[in-house]
Amino acid sequence: MQKISFALLVALVFSPVAMGDQTQSVLDILQKSFTQAGQAGMERLQQDPTQQLCSAGAASGLSDDDATKILAMNEALVKPPADGNYFGDWKRGQAIAQLGTGLQSSDDPAKPAGGNCYACHQMAESEIAYGTIGPSLLHYGKLRGSSQPIIDYTWRVLYNAKSYFACTHMPRFGSQGILDEQQLRDVMSYLLDPSSPVNQ
Amino acid sequence: MRQRLWQFISGAALAMASLTLGAQQPEDPVAEYRELFGEDNPAELWEQRGAGLWGEPRGPNNVPLSSCDFGFGPGVIEGVYARLPRYFADTARVEDLESRLVTCMTTIQGFDRETVLRSRFGDGDKKSDLEALTAYIVAQSRGHTVDIKLQHPAEKAAYDTGKAMFFYRAGPHDFSCASCHGEPGKRIRLQSLPGLLEKKDAQFAFTTWPSYRVSQGEFRTLEWRLADCLRQQRLPQLGYGSPAAVALVMFMAVNANGGKMDAPNLKR
Numbered sequence: 001m002q003k004i005s006f007a008l009l010v011a012l013v014f015s016p017v018a019m020g021d022q023t024q025s026v027l028d029i030l031q032k033s034f035t036q037a038g039q040a041g042m043e044r045l046q047q048d049p050t051q052q053l054c055s056a057g058a059a060s061g062l063s064d065d066d067a068t069k070i071l072a073m074n075e076a077l078v079k080p081p082a083d084g085n086y087f088g089d090w091k092r093g094q095a096i097a098q099l100g101t102g103l104q105s106s107d108d109p110a111k112p113a114g115g116n117c118y119a120c121h122q123m124a125e126s127e128i129a130y131g132t133i134g135p136s137l138l139h140y141g142k143l144r145g146s147s148q149p150i151i152d153y154t155w156r157v158l159y160n161a162k163s164y165f166a167c168t169h170m171p172r173f174g175s176q177g178i179l180d181e182q183q184l185r186d187v188m189s190y191l192l193d194p195s196s197p198v199n200q
Numbered sequence: 201m202r203q204r205l206w207q208f209i210s211g212a213a214l215a216m217a218s219l220t221l222g223a224q225q226p227e228d229p230v231a232e233y234r235e236l237f238g239e240d241n242p243a244e245l246w247e248q249r250g251a252g253l254w255g256e257p258r259g260p261n262n263v264p265l266s267s268c269d270f271g272f273g274p275g276v277i278e279g280v281y282a283r284l285p286r287y288f289a290d291t292a293r294v295e296d297l298e299s300r301l302v303t304c305m306t307t308i309q310g311f312d313r314e315t316v317l318r319s320r321f322g323d324g325d326k327k328s329d330l331e332a333l334t335a336y337i338v339a340q341s342r343g344h345t346v347d348i349k350l351q352h353p354a355e356k357a358a359y360d361t362g363k364a365m366f367f368y369r370a371g372p373h374d375f376s377c378a379s380c381h382g383e384p385g386k387r388i389r390l391q392s393l394p395g396l397l398e399k400k401d402a403q404f405a406f407t408t409w410p411s412y413r414v415s416q417g418e419f420r421t422l423e424w425r426l427a428d429c430l431r432q433q434r435l436p437q438l439g440y441g442s443p444a445a446v447a448l449v450m451f452m453a454v455n456a457n458g459g460k461m462d463a464p465n466l467k468r
Contacts, residue, residue, distance in 0.1 A: 026364045033444030034430075037437035044371045044435055051369040058367040058378055103372050103434045119388045131388045133380065162374075171373040178372055 037105035050074060054167035067166040074163035077175040078156050086151050086188050093190030094197065096183050097123060103178065113178050115187055120169070123190070124197035133169055141192035142199040154191060158184050230466055233414055243335055243412040243464035246419040250336025253329055259309025265333070268304035270297070281341035282461050285450045287352035294358040296449040298423045299441030301333055320440045321424055331410075334421050338410055341461040346406060348453045355450070358443075362451025365444060366396070371434040377448075379433075391468070396455060403459030406452050411467040419464065422449060 030045045047055065050073060053066045080086075095114075102113020117123060120134035144150045157164055159174030173179040179187070190196050254277075257264050270280040271288065285296040291303055298320075305311045322328035350356045369376040377396065380388060384395030394401035409422040426448050427438040438445055 026361060026368060029361055029443050029447065030365070030368075033439050033442035034436040035439060037431075040371075040431075040434060040436045042436055047368070047370050051374055054374070055364075055367045055369045055376065058369075058376070058382070059364070105431055105434075105437060129389045131386070131391075133386050133388070169375075169379045171375075176372045176374075 039103065039107065039109040040105035050162055054162075057167055062167055070162060070166040071164070074160045074172065074175070077172070078160050078163050079174065080152075080155065081181050081185065086155055086185060087193070088182060088185030088189050090186070090189040090193045090196040090198075092183075093186035093188070094124070096179065096187055097190055098127075112180070112183065115173060115179055115183070117187070125200065126197055137191065137198065140198050141194065141196070144192075146192045151188070151192070154188060155184070158187060230414065230468055233466070241412055241464060241466050242417075243410070243419050243466070246332045246335035246412075247339050247464065248336075249327070250332035250334070253333055254336055259305065259311045261308065261310040263309055265301075265304055265308060267308060268301070270300055270337075277337045277340045279341050279344040281338045281463075282344035282346045283348065285348075285355070285358065285446050285453065287354045293443070294352075294354050294446050294450065295441070296423070296446050297337060298330065298334055298421060299446060301330055301337075302441055305330075317440055321420075322418060331419055331421060334410060335419055335464050338461075338463050342463070344461050346403070346453060346456045346459045346461065348450070348457055350454065358447045358450040359454055361443070362447035362449070365448055366451055373434050375433040377429065377433075380429075396452060399455070399458070402452065402455035406456030407459045407461050408463055408465035408467070410463055411465040413467055415468055420467075422452075 027045060027047075031042065034042065034045060036042050050070050053070055054062070057063070057066060097115055097117035099114025100116040100119060101107045101111070102116075107113075117137075118127060118130050120131045122130040122132075122136040122138050123140070125138060153164075157170070158179075160172040161168045161170035162172055171178055174181075174184055191198055193199070253265075255264050255266065267274040269275075269288075269290075270277065270284065271286045272280055272283070281297055284300070285294050287294050288300070288303075295303060302313065302316055305316050306313050316330065319326065319328050320330050322331050348355075350359055366377040366381075369379070380386070380393050381396040384398045384401050386393045386395070394405040396402050396405060406422075409425055410420060412418070413420050423440055423445055426445055427440070430438045
């Protein structure tokens with residue numbers, strides 16, 4: 001009896017460690033296999049807790065507990081715009097939605113990153129070169145209006161989509177510092193401004 | 201032959217320009233080039249150069265590569281690409297074709313490893329011997345069935361690492377291979393993406409690399425493709441022939457088991 005409970009204790013204590021070990025050995029292999037290049041430093045190989053849970057979840061199914069944990073961790077990172085103003089210029093937002101460069105080892109770190117929205121989303125009807133990994137955002141504002149809850153929701157998804165959809169493919173543009181506040185405002189306008197091509 | 205191929209290259213560049221402007225058909229962007237130029241593939245220029253390099257005495261030791269062993273005996277190249285990566289006792293590691301070529305160029309011909317790796321990818325007039333040799337050897341597997349058995353524990357370990365890497369999200373954008381290649385039928389802009397967990401797509405992807413990339417006017421290998429994917433994932437530089445690179449090749453190759461090699465191929 002005592003032996004059994006000891007075995008159980010060992011299993012309980014070591015199972016999370018074993019999982020950590022596996023992540024550790026993959027990280028060891030990555031660290032031996034990659035070298036720093038341009039602005040892409042070796043620290044990028046390290047996962048944060050969200051990335052760790054989402055990787056494990058993608059391989060073997062995400063538990064409800066982990067999904068809740070991820071949503072909470074990321075909700076805590078969402079910041080509303082400092083001056084309370086959620087909107088900018090849809091024309092600049094369009095350029096950000098089109099631009100695919102930024103933060104790659106080959107990119108100039110002095111230039112602002114793009115949002116590359118069109119890589120994954122349909123947006124304006126006139127742009128036919130759009131990807132299909134994310135949902136279509138055609139007529140985004142026209143279909144949803146621009147009530148405060150829609151504004152808050154849209155800001156939150158742009159700022160940190162993993163606060164709303166636990167392990168979405170969408171990058172956390174605000175909390176990871178990919179786009180700054182003004183760029184996010186511009187993309188907000190591209191999505192919600194009635195005169196934006198997205199809503200024509 | 202050579203002249204026709206170079207006509208193809210300049211013609212294809214024009215076709216590329218008009219296709220980019222038109223951008224109507226995401227399904228098979230290479231179809232238009234095939235219509236114009238038939239089945240000619242400029243990768244044959246790399247294959248021909250590779251055939252010459254294969255038999256030529258080279259390097260500080262002034263010997264040919266013909267004793268290079270890809271796992272089926274010295275000098276055997278017929279069908280080997282369809283059976284790599286595999287474990288090699290002499291280096292005590294799993295190697296894909298590209299890393300095995302580096303091994304042979306350094307151990308047999310006496311080339312300096314760093315020098316070989318510096319010119320791993322060609323660019324315009326700067327030609328890569330590794331790419332030419334890869335083109336030649338891969339072509340000897342055309343029509344062969346991909347058949348990776350994972351017999352050695354190190355081969356199994358490489359597959360497991362490759363699989364873990366496929367789902368490994370990291371970097372400022374949280375991307376992993378699965379972000380783009382986890383599901384079939386998706387696109388980035390107009391570029392169709394193979395879903396590498398699905399047999400049909402995995403077979404298509406693995407059996408059509410290396411390829412001549414029309415948009416770049418260059419022959420590109422699978423290691424080039426992987427390193428460029430990881431650059432777009434915002435990660436640091438993937439080492440050519442590194443354990444992580446070989447692990448990813450192993451994961452792709454095993455998923456493609458049963459597919460028929462059709463490379464060097466032609467891609468946008």
